[in-house]
Amino acid sequence: MNAAGNPTAQTQLAINGRDYRLDADTRTTLLDALRTHLGLTGSKKGCDHGQCGACTVLVNGRRVNSCLTLACMHDGDEIVTIEGLGKPGQLSPLQEAFVRHDGFQCGYCTPGQICSATAMIEEIAAGWPSHVTDDGTGKPQLTVEEISERMSGNLCRCAAYPNIVDAILEAAGGKRA
Amino acid sequence: MRPFDYARAASSADAARLAREGATFIAGGTNLLDLMKLEVMTPSRLVDVSRLDLAEIEATDAGGIRIGAMVRNSDLAADEGVRRNYPVLSRALLAGASGQLRNKATTGGNLLQRTRCYYFYDTAMPCNKREPGSGCRAIGGVNRLHAIFGTSEHCIATHPSDMAVAMRSLDAEVEIENAEGRTRRIDLGAFYRLPGDTPHIETVLEPGDLITAVVLPPPGGDRQTYRKVRDRASYAFALVSVAGVMALKNGRIAHASLAFGGVAPQPWRDEEVEHLLQGEEPSLPLFQRAADALLADASPQEGNAFKAPRLKRTLVAVLSELCGVKA
Ligand SMILES: Cc1cc2nc3c(=O)[nH]c(=O)nc-3n(C[C@H](O)[C@H](O)[C@H](O)COP(=O)(O)OP(=O)(O)OC[C@H]3O[C@@H](n4cnc5c(N)ncnc54)[C@H](O)[C@@H]3O)c2cc1C
Ligand code: SF4
Ligand code: FES
Ligand code: FES
Numbered sequence: 001m002n003a004a005g006n007p008t009a010q011t012q013l014a015i016n017g018r019d020y021r022l023d024a025d026t027r028t029t030l031l032d033a034l035r036t037h038l039g040l041t042g043s044k045k046g047c048d049h050g051q052c053g054a055c056t057v058l059v060n061g062r063r064v065n066s067c068l069t070l071a072c073m074h075d076g077d078e079i080v081t082i083e084g085l086g087k088p089g090q091l092s093p094l095q096e097a098f099v100r101h102d103g104f105q106c107g108y109c110t111p112g113q114i115c116s117a118t119a120m121i122e123e124i125a126a127g128w129p130s131h132v133t134d135d136g137t138g139k140p141q142l143t144v145e146e147i148s149e150r151m152s153g154n155l156c157r158c159a160a161y162p163n164i165v166d167a168i169l170e171a172a173g174g175k176r177a
Numbered sequence: 178m179r180p181f182d183y184a185r186a187a188s189s190a191d192a193a194r195l196a197r198e199g200a201t202f203i204a205g206g207t208n209l210l211d212l213m214k215l216e217v218m219t220p221s222r223l224v225d226v227s228r229l230d231l232a233e234i235e236a237t238d239a240g241g242i243r244i245g246a247m248v249r250n251s252d253l254a255a256d257e258g259v260r261r262n263y264p265v266l267s268r269a270l271l272a273g274a275s276g277q278l279r280n281k282a283t284t285g286g287n288l289l290q291r292t293r294c295y296y297f298y299d300t301a302m303p304c305n306k307r308e309p310g311s312g313c314r315a316i317g318g319v320n321r322l323h324a325i326f327g328t329s330e331h332c333i334a335t336h337p338s339d340m341a342v343a344m345r346s347l348d349a350e351v352e353i354e355n356a357e358g359r360t361r362r363i364d365l366g367a368f369y370r371l372p373g374d375t376p377h378i379e380t381v382l383e384p385g386d387l388i389t390a391v392v393l394p395p396p397g398g399d400r401q402t403y404r405k406v407r408d409r410a411s412y413a414f415a416l417v418s419v420a421g422v423m424a425l426k427n428g429r430i431a432h433a434s435l436a437f438g439g440v441a442p443q444p445w446r447d448e449e450v451e452h453l454l455q456g457e458e459p460s461l462p463l464f465q466r467a468a469d470a471l472l473a474d475a476s477p478q479e480g481n482a483f484k485a486p487r488l489k490r491t492l493v494a495v496l497s498e499l500c501g502v503k504a
Pocket of ligand 3: 045046047065068
């Protein structure tokens with residue numbers, strides 16, 4: 001119970017390799033926990049309804065929309081946010097590729113794009129199919145079509161899509177056909 | 178969002194006990210939290226079932242598979258056995274939502290996701306499903322997304338799931354554990370209820386019933402596909418969709434099970450259409466007749482009348498693809 005008389009929950013989160021303890025209203029989404037309780041404002045809130053992907057983070061290695069999950073449901077989970085992927089001077093290959101290809105304009109969707117793409121490249125490596133993978137049992141290829149389909153959960157209001165795809169293709173070792 | 182108590186269930190018995198006391202299950206949370214933020218759903222207690230030991234896909238003695246209720250949509254779509262034997266299911270899952278959402282969405286939660294009717298989402302509007310007896314603003318209103326089959330004068334909403342449409346074409350059964358710990362199985366077709374004058378009651382589930390699995394029999398045919406028509410190429414709900422499972426023998430249709438999405442309050446099936454195809458030689462005129470028979474029962478509204486011809490064309494395209502007939 002907090003001062004307002006509303007139920008709270010205690011949650012332990014391992015974020016970017018550091019342990020955090022959260023004691024917050026049960027209604028706190030993982031996104032709000034990151035941004036307003038723990039000061040990790042890299043993850044962005046676009047829609048707060050799972051429609052834009054700006055809030056994408058990795059939970060136990062998988063990309064999820066942090067706005068559509070409760071922080072208290074993640075007790076003991078390992079979370080990686082954009083802050084954990086790289087720092088100025090020590091960027092991840094994907095972060096570098098986004099800079100090189102100018103994969104953004106305003107930059108608001110970028111942390112979500114990069115977290116999402118980081119996990120998406122792993123999904124392709126693991127052989128996960130997508131809606132555009134021709135043969136249901138074949139190995140997916142790194143093509144523009146595959147990347148566009150797999151990244152459809154990340155919207156970009158500035159429509160930097162061509163450069164985002166180029167950055168991902170380069171970082172993942174694929175080629176524009 | 179309204180305040181709520183939160184508890185994590187240690188076992189299905191624990192979940193059932195909490196549900197009996199009035200708690201609402203939360204699994205992936207991708208639909209429930211969305212609706213809670215808008216106060217369309219206002220549970221005062223949540224019981225988290227996402228960590229229950231129900232995330233396995235197992236072979237059954239009958240030669241089919243049992244999909245645990247907590248199997249994530251992404252894992253189900255990528256499963257080798259599903260891709261090999263039930264490609265219609267893998268394709269339907271991959272046609273739904275986004276990579277991020279599929280990583281969270283569970284088999285049980287997907288079956289129970291609520292309609293995308295705009296008025297249902299808007300608490301300032303009357304809606305019989307959200308507030309029984311308040312009226313239906315979609316009838317005579319904006320109803321582009323709405324149903325053309327199985328509607329009533331009280332509600333014309335569709336069930337939005339892609340996964341459930343594929344499962345219906347595969348003769349799926351839903352395995353349910355009740356609050357007393359007893360397990361029963363219900364055909365997916367009988368699991369959903371038509372709206373009638375109680376559109377707020379969507380399934381045959383009783384309070385405290387936990388979905389534990391979906392059971393698929395061996396596939397009835399090796400020719401399978403899922404075709405989804407939507408407003409954009411990805412990350413959009415179906416306007417219409419068709420799941421088809423077929424087998425050909427000696428140049429004739431030996432098996433045809435078809436389910437339709439985006440057109441009814443539940444994944445829709447029409448035995449008459451399947452019957453019409455059974456034993457026949459595949460041809461375009463036959464497919465056209467099947468499509469005419471399907472649409473004979475349609476009752477479209479002004480805004481969604483386009484769905485009838487669209488569904489006809491999609492069905493003919495799917496049958497042509499599955500039977501190797503040039504459309
Ligand atoms: C932007 C967006 C786009 C989407 N696009 C699509 C799409 O194109 N196609 C599509 O099919 N879906 C789509 N979805 C919906 C998505 O598939 C569902 O939100 C998801 O499948 C729900 O699963 P969940 O585990 O998150 O359910 P939850 O939100 O956790 O639960 C949903 C309901 O099921 C109940 N419940 C959950 N598990 C059980 C159980 N085991 N037993 C009994 N009751 C249970 C809960 O109490 C709740 O009422 C989209 C969603 C979003 C946000
Ligand atoms: S169609 Fe159903 S869900 Fe939509 S407003 Fe009417 S009653 Fe509500
Ligand atoms: S803020 Fe989470 S998807 Fe838009
Ligand atoms: S760079 Fe502006 S929203 Fe994507």
